[in-house]
Amino acid sequence: MGLSALTPPKSQDAVHETLLEFHDNRLLIDLCGEFDRNLAQIEHKLEVQIVRRGNMLSVMGTGSARGRAAAVLQELYSKLEAGRDVEPGDIDGMITLGNAEVEKGLPGDQIEMFRGSDVEIKTRKKLVEPRTPGQKAYVQNLFNHELAFGIGPAGTGKTYLAVAVGVNMLINGHVDKMILSRPAVEAGERLGFLPGTQDEKVDPYMQPLFDALNDFMPAKQVAKMREEKTIEIAPLAFMRGRTLSRAFVVLDEAQNATTMQMKMFLTRLGEGSRMVITGDRSQVDLPRGVPSGLRDAERVLAGIQKVSFNYFTSKDVVRHPLVAAIIEAYEADEAQ
Template identity: 40%
Template sequence: MTTFTLEPQDNGRLQSLCGAFDEHLKLIEKEFNLNISRNNFTFTIKSNEENPKSHHEKLIQCAIKLIQDLYMETAPIKGKAKELELQNVHMALQERRMLSQVEPERAKSDVYSSVIKTKRGVIKPRGVNQVQYLHNILTHDISFGIGPAGTGKTFLAVAAAVEALERQEIRRVLLTRPAVEAGEKLGFLPGDLGQKIEPYLRPLYDALFEMLGFERVQKLMERNVIEIAPLAYMRGRTLNDSFIILDESQNTTVEQM
């Protein structure tokens, strides 16, 4: 039997963590085959087996880590605790199953505890590949992300840039992509090159609005703290203390790279 207490104590966050009629805790109980009871912010976890084996202690520690991580996700946004849904718990459990498939040494390392914290909430990578991708971004000067559309490449990169900006580790964020299209034609679109390419930069805008809010993004862009531009306009620039994200980089030329 193991007992632990959640900090900081916030009734709204506790309610969000446990769910209606403790449905979130019941789902965790079922996943780990454990019994979870609580008295306010103090939780007690024990095995359902009469003679628990050594690996049950590892399951208890995994359950504690999961509960603490979910509680962290309920961090208040604009003074109100973030609502956790049953889907969030399902996703967290699925992530744990995926991580259990990797080598134990890697699963225990800090590589798999990468979390992005923004003022709008906590962003966690989903699955082994996203975890490794985010870790590479945070620990290397240059990282490449390859994969089909919709797998979180741009979103996680923007999240890492926003966190670095919030921590004042960088002074500027530059988001760019080449003018050469990925299967689409730009010629028929009205306007100059910047106006032609702007619709294709929407994923970058969407990610920024999600993490910082529309008004803050507009203010930062007015001050050129955040800049979104075609790659053709980046030639010859000096960029110090900057986080640069090149989207659709497979369409760049050798000279541009």
């Protein structure tokens, strides 16, 4: 792997040190990050101290934190050796997955053997990895179930990961087309009648799906596939009357679908297809008194074994750390 670890003898209740030796100084520079920002991020998250000594990093800390920090550094270095970039989100994700191992009771001396997620999604432009245990379970269910629900707050990767899995299945020939949909419901604002063609009218509602798709495939390829109808992005209302065979279908913002719309959508499932329904029950934009089809689907389909439900919390947020704090604050306020 291009590195080795040397751990000095341990003494009771002392601050221990782990020495990591890296044999490629260029990769070590990338590992540390500009102005050692990657090291600073690990130090802050795990409450350790990391000092560079030539081609070695000294990790100092107490308890399992030192082992976890060393494991994160080793995994990041492995990513660099494989020719992949290291982003701040990768570091947060590895630390979160490591925290989950600690919560399971894994001893501190075994945390050093921890590795990042073994679940990967290959797309045209990038390799996507789940960054939390909740995301990992969700991705596994997306591959293993014909109908999967992802329910939770904003920023937890529900739609992003679903689109990534869809792109993976499309380019590998497991499905013939991708269909991305969401209800065309205004988020508390009256926008009036939009000018332009049908596509120009609905594109503003579909923009989050465009953003996710363009993250995984070149823009020209996306445009060509849309022309050929290999990729469709359309409002939920356009699904009526269709049977979707050998397609990967994503319904985003499902909390804004009515009960009848949800039933209509679910019954579009055809042979060889996969469906993913994502939504946030705390952000319903339906008119007052109109029940959410997502809530009804949870209740009605709960007993069907071939349907998977994954629930996310603020711990799964992979956007700016402040987003998780905002979600927790609103949840606490609603609980009062």
